[in-house]
Amino acid sequence: MASASVEYARSQQQRFLNELKDLLRIPSVSTLEQHKVDVQRAAEFVANDLRRIGMENVQIIPTQGHPLVYADWLHAKNKPTVLMYAHYDVQPAEPLEEWLSPPFEPTERNQNLYARGAVDDKGQLWMEIKALESLLKAGDGTLPINVKILIEGEEEVGGESIAAYVRKEKSKLKADFALVCDTELFAPDLPTLCVGLRGLVYTEIEAIGARTDLHSGMYGGAAPNPLFALVEILSKLKDAKGKVLIPGFYSKVKAPSKDELKAWKKLPFNEEHYRKTEVGSTVLTGEPGYSVLYRTWARPTLEVHGMPGGFTAPGAKTVIPARASAKVSMRLVPNQDPDDILKRYEAFVKRNTPKGIQIKIKTWSKGPACVVGTNNRFIKAATEAMHDIFKKDTVFIRSGGSIPIVTDFQDILKIPSVMMGFGLPDDNLHAPNEKFHIPNFYRGIESICLFFEKLA
Amino acid sequence: MASASVEYARSQQQRFLNELKDLLRIPSVSTLEQHKVDVQRAAEFVANDLRRIGMENVQIIPTQGHPLVYADWLHAKNKPTVLMYAHYDVQPAEPLEEWLSPPFEPTERNQNLYARGAVDDKGQLWMEIKALESLLKAGDGTLPINVKILIEGEEEVGGESIAAYVRKEKSKLKADFALVCDTELFAPDLPTLCVGLRGLVYTEIEAIGARTDLHSGMYGGAAPNPLFALVEILSKLKDAKGKVLIPGFYSKVKAPSKDELKAWKKLPFNEEHYRKTEVGSTVLTGEPGYSVLYRTWARPTLEVHGMPGGFTAPGAKTVIPARASAKVSMRLVPNQDPDDILKRYEAFVKRNTPKGIQIKIKTWSKGPACVVGTNNRFIKAATEAMHDIFKKDTVFIRSGGSIPIVTDFQDILKIPSVMMGFGLPDDNLHAPNEKFHIPNFYRGIESICLFFEKLA
Numbered sequence: 014m015a016s017a018s019v020e021y022a023r024s025q026q027q028r029f030l031n032e033l034k035d036l037l038r039i040p041s042v043s044t045l046e047q048h049k050v051d052v053q054r055a056a057e058f059v060a061n062d063l064r065r066i067g068m069e070n071v072q073i074i075p076t077q078g079h080p081l082v083y084a085d086w087l088h089a090k091n092k093p094t095v096l097m098y099a100h101y102d103v104q105p106a107e108p109l110e111e112w113l114s115p116p117f118e119p120t121e122r123n124q125n126l127y128a129r130g131a132v133d134d135k136g137q138l139w140m141e142i143k144a145l146e147s148l149l150k151a152g153d154g155t156l157p158i159n160v161k162i163l164i165e166g167e168e169e170v171g172g173e174s175i176a177a178y179v180r181k182e183k184s185k186l187k188a189d190f191a192l193v194c195d196t197e198l199f200a201p202d203l204p205t206l207c208v209g210l211r212g213l214v215y216t217e218i219e220a221i222g223a224r225t226d227l228h229s230g231m232y233g234g235a236a237p238n239p240l241f242a243l244v245e246i247l248s249k250l251k252d253a254k255g256k257v258l259i260p261g262f263y264s265k266v267k268a269p270s271k272d273e274l275k276a277w278k279k280l281p282f283n284e285e286h287y288r289k290t291e292v293g294s295t296v297l298t299g300e301p302g303y304s305v306l307y308r309t310w311a312r313p314t315l316e317v318h319g320m321p322g323g324f325t326a327p328g329a330k331t332v333i334p335a336r337a338s339a340k341v342s343m344r345l346v347p348n349q350d351p352d353d354i355l356k357r358y359e360a361f362v363k364r365n366t367p368k369g370i371q372i373k374i375k376t377w378s379k380g381p382a383c384v385v386g387t388n389n390r391f392i393k394a395a396t397e398a399m400h401d402i403f404k405k406d407t408v409f410i411r412s413g414g415s416i417p418i419v420t421d422f423q424d425i426l427k428i429p430s431v432m433m434g435f436g437l438p439d440d441n442l443h444a445p446n447e448k449f450h451i452p453n454f455y456r457g458i459e460s461i462c463l464f465f466e467k468l469a
Numbered sequence: 470m471a472s473a474s475v476e477y478a479r480s481q482q483q484r485f486l487n488e489l490k491d492l493l494r495i496p497s498v499s500t501l502e503q504h505k506v507d508v509q510r511a512a513e514f515v516a517n518d519l520r521r522i523g524m525e526n527v528q529i530i531p532t533q534g535h536p537l538v539y540a541d542w543l544h545a546k547n548k549p550t551v552l553m554y555a556h557y558d559v560q561p562a563e564p565l566e567e568w569l570s571p572p573f574e575p576t577e578r579n580q581n582l583y584a585r586g587a588v589d590d591k592g593q594l595w596m597e598i599k600a601l602e603s604l605l606k607a608g609d610g611t612l613p614i615n616v617k618i619l620i621e622g623e624e625e626v627g628g629e630s631i632a633a634y635v636r637k638e639k640s641k642l643k644a645d646f647a648l649v650c651d652t653e654l655f656a657p658d659l660p661t662l663c664v665g666l667r668g669l670v671y672t673e674i675e676a677i678g679a680r681t682d683l684h685s686g687m688y689g690g691a692a693p694n695p696l697f698a699l700v701e702i703l704s705k706l707k708d709a710k711g712k713v714l715i716p717g718f719y720s721k722v723k724a725p726s727k728d729e730l731k732a733w734k735k736l737p738f739n740e741e742h743y744r745k746t747e748v749g750s751t752v753l754t755g756e757p758g759y760s761v762l763y764r765t766w767a768r769p770t771l772e773v774h775g776m777p778g779g780f781t782a783p784g785a786k787t788v789i790p791a792r793a794s795a796k797v798s799m800r801l802v803p804n805q806d807p808d809d810i811l812k813r814y815e816a817f818v819k820r821n822t823p824k825g826i827q828i829k830i831k832t833w834s835k836g837p838a839c840v841v842g843t844n845n846r847f848i849k850a851a852t853e854a855m856h857d858i859f860k861k862d863t864v865f866i867r868s869g870g871s872i873p874i875v876t877d878f879q880d881i882l883k884i885p886s887v888m889m890g891f892g893l894p895d896d897n898l899h900a901p902n903e904k905f906h907i908p909n910f911y912r913g914i915e916s917i918c919l920f921f922e923k924l925a
Contacts, residue, residue: 224749293680
């Protein structure tokens with residue numbers, strides 16, 4: 014028989030889902046200045062519900078960027094303390110024309126909830142809060158363990174404010190472990206804990222040539238073209254096989270252990286299925302000699318995300334733009350130091366800048382990779398809780414994405430993170446038609462309830 | 470003493486300028502679908518004035534694209550016939566934020582008129598019509614020579630409709646020479662005739678990778694990146710010194726004559742001044758071993774104008790775009806065949822497309838280079854007329870830009886073109902803050918009056 018908290022969660026599924034839809038209707042896009050008010054509204058929405066369900070010391074904490082939300086409940090004597098984490102901000106929804114239903118009007122189709130932020134991370138944030146609600150209900154206003162919850166609104170834009178707050182408030186945030194719900198299941202119905210993340214350095218190179226835009230007929234052959242200069246620079250950063258050409262880029266890379274590599278080979282992964290259904294390309298790319306999981310989880314990569322500048326509307330304009338930029342990021346793996354990589358990258362870009370072009374490099378975000386140990390009671394309790402809900406053995410994976418806060422929890426607060434996530438590989442996070450599989454929303458709530466009860 | 474037509478033109482300067490401002494207020498951007506109605510309005514504006522001043526057979530001719538405007542006056546027996554040409558469409562005004570005054574609100578500053586299209590080509594179109602008005606006034610409703618005038622609304626988008634019309638209406642358009650006002654003076658106060666133009670092939674390469682936009686954390690290292698693929702392709706098209714690397718690209722190039730090269734050396738051209746005041750860059754670029762005038766007038770070049778796709782708003786988004794494109798054009802010189810160049814270009818791009826990427830190449834426009842002889846009575850009369858107005862010897866130059874219609878006049882109608890233009894090198898055509906120096910507007914009207922009177 015299920016525990017009282019799980020019973021309660023099951024009885025409230027429709028209401029929990031409706032609340033999540035309300036949260037998803039707030040376009041809390043943290044990277045875009047025009048949505049600043051929406052980000053604030055999302056913080057208030059979250060804080061109000063924490064207050065309503067019976068959490069204590071609920072605070073909206075202003076920062077230099079978007080606010081943090083904090084709450085706690087600390088009356089479980091001699092029980093462990095968890096620091097729960099999630100984020101209420103979302104990625105921009107562009108390109109809008111590719112969404113089948115509007116990104117900020119949550120829409121159900123085939124047991125999925127479609128909306129920007131459905132899985133990343135509002136749906137998983139709401140799992141956390143609804144698990145707390147269910148536990149508080151089942152416990153007559155008490156929780157089985159001590160809980161601190163800290164929710165940020167800048168995850169998609171670098172997370173600087175929470176990083177500063179964690180450094181400043183070490184004793185306030187003191188806990189035995191962290192629970193981070195921002196990852197995914199390796200396959201549908203397969204209970205999964207994520208134990209490794211790649212780091213990220215995200216930059217923008219601005220190239221400047223002539224004083225003003227020039228006519229390519231009149232000046233082609235004499236004026237420097239900053240967009241072409243960026244093409245030249247970027248083409249030197251990476252070879253055709255995906256190897257990054259910045260000197261020393263790979264020198265500190267730490268490979269996964271033999272045991273970990275062996276476990277990855279046992280995962281239910283079909284490269285051809287992945288190519289067809291997830292990526293949808295004619296071939297997969299990347300460094301030869303490494304498997305897809307190795308390449309995306311444990312090898313560093315470099316990508317260009319957009320090149321603003323010049324004429325980009327439909328049609329033809331014969332312009333040599335005065336300036337252009339390139340948004341370039343690198344994913345990092347264990348033992349690569351973001352500052353060291355950034356320094357090497359900047360030096361390489363400068364060295365390869367064509368004459369006549371001035372460049373400026375901006376760093377949008379920066380964080381190291383992180384691998385957490387599996388040999389502790391928190392991971393063990395989480396493993397069991399997910400097993401009980403899914404009725405299958407829990408697997409350990411890594412993720413190619415980045416959650417810099419996990420590194421901060423480890424380095425600053427000295428606590429391990431349990432990364433228990435319920436997304437699916439085809440949930441389109443950061444892309445049009447982002448979704449959350451609704452049964453996974455419910456299983457997430459139940460897994461968290463059981464996890465905390467097992468620790469008590 | 471000036472001729473009656475010139476006297477009349479001088480007495481009407483303010484009104485002529487005000488009429489031009491009205492024309493400039495119409496945002497007739499031919500490349501943008503949303504301005505289709507404005508392009509039509511501009512055609513009507515022009516046709517109405519041709520009717521008002523006493524031209525005959527005024528027609529707005531519908532085409533598959535934007536309309537042509539035609540008018541004539543053919544009662545000057547035994548006198549030559551001119552086919553006058555100009556265009557009433559303009560380039561897009563973007564980037565709007567760089568304009569000091571709004572692009573479609575003509576504004577006077579320092580004897581200049583600032584607006585999109587001020588010099589390219591509405592100001593010069595209006596010179597032609599106001600010269601006709603002045604000649605008709607001075608001649609009591611008669612003109613000194615026979616005049617046909619054909620004005621298009623697609624010059625900035627390839628000029629396909631006028632090209633088809635010229636092919637279809639050879640006898641209607643029969644003339645002894647053409648007058649094309651769409652070029653510039655080599656220096657302020659220096660009367661100039663343009664006798665050579667580069668050709669143009671303008672393409673857009675679309676690259677397609679995965680089915681949908683993907684998260685660069687999750688998929689970086691496995692998914693093809695079409696934007697990076699374009700970077701790889703473009704970087705192979707041209708070397709760091711500006712040499713185009715497409716095999717056979719230069720094989721047909723015809724060099725200018727020794728006499729022409731010698732005359733160019735005598736032009737008042739200061740490379741350092743040009744670099745500082747016109748281009749405004751730290752150095753000039755382009756093929757070593759050729760002068761700036763040679764490189765921009767008589768050497769073929771390749772430029773990238775914009776790379777739409779991915780995330781281009783301010784901030785950071787970790788996306789691997791599903792598709793991206795690159796707008797790439799080539800300027801051609803005499804004896805390069807646009808079809809041959811396009812074929813070599815397409816083959817080269819396809820050969821250098823990375824695996825996992827599908828490409829589609831669209832051609833936005835295509836036209837050969839053109840050089841006209843200087844040894845005919847039309848060029849000679851034009852030379853004298855400009856000399857009389859400017860009180861200086863007229864020089865012959867080429868332009869790096871493209872006016873495909875000049876080639877059509879030569880190849881289809883078998884007539885030479887007199888390219889008499891009054892722009893200045895710093896008029897910012899195709900760029901923000903486009904302007905026309907108002908005294909040149911007036912000198913243009915007067916030069917055309919005298920030119921036609923000398924031919925009579």
